[in-house]
Amino acid sequence: QVQLQESGPGLVKPSETLSLTCTVSGASTSSSYWNWIRQPPGKGLEWIGYIYYTGVTNYNPSLKSRVSISSDTSKNQFSLRLSSVTAADTAVYYCARDPIRGYYFDYWGPGTLVTVSS
């Protein structure tokens, strides 16, 4: 059974960098495409981007200038960094697997709420 679990600070100050890690079990991050998705309170889902184990990434153009996704296959983890955050970045952040770069997600983490506030 594939499981994903997000972890990281639940509170980030404005203008700082948000950092989250997704730990994967039951599958290897040396295959498939590993994504981040977020949902602001009361709003819909927004795709942030993905990483493939070779290091290839693809980001949502609306966030590209502030986003970086990396992976550590030795730990079976991948991570998100979002810089210069504002209150608009307050959201539940999900990590998810795209099995074949089909731009869909067959397994998701339960999500973690990150609040941007001073």
Add this chain to the structure above:
Amino acid sequence: QSVLTQPPSASATPGQRVTISCSGSSSNIESNYVYWYQHVPGTAPKLLIYRNYQRPSGVPDRFSGSKSGTSASLAISGLRSEDEADYYCEAWDDSLSALIFGTGTKVTVL
């Protein structure tokens, strides 16, 4: 950023059928596959339909997907109380070069 439009809500009594629409454009639904997710707030979203109409193993055949032109639909037949959730469509958008989700539909079982 969402350019996939869904009705905000839908409801029906147990056993009835509910249909959720997802309206897009030539750059997303018409030219790419559509996917559907079920999301109970506080839990991980679940893939219900992939490649327009296919169901992952374990998803009941009460859930069905279809696509025509720039629109897609999710139908839930034999509605059950556990179907109460938010439902999202999703597709790749060639113009935005981004994956986009629908605005979401909250299904209530009366």
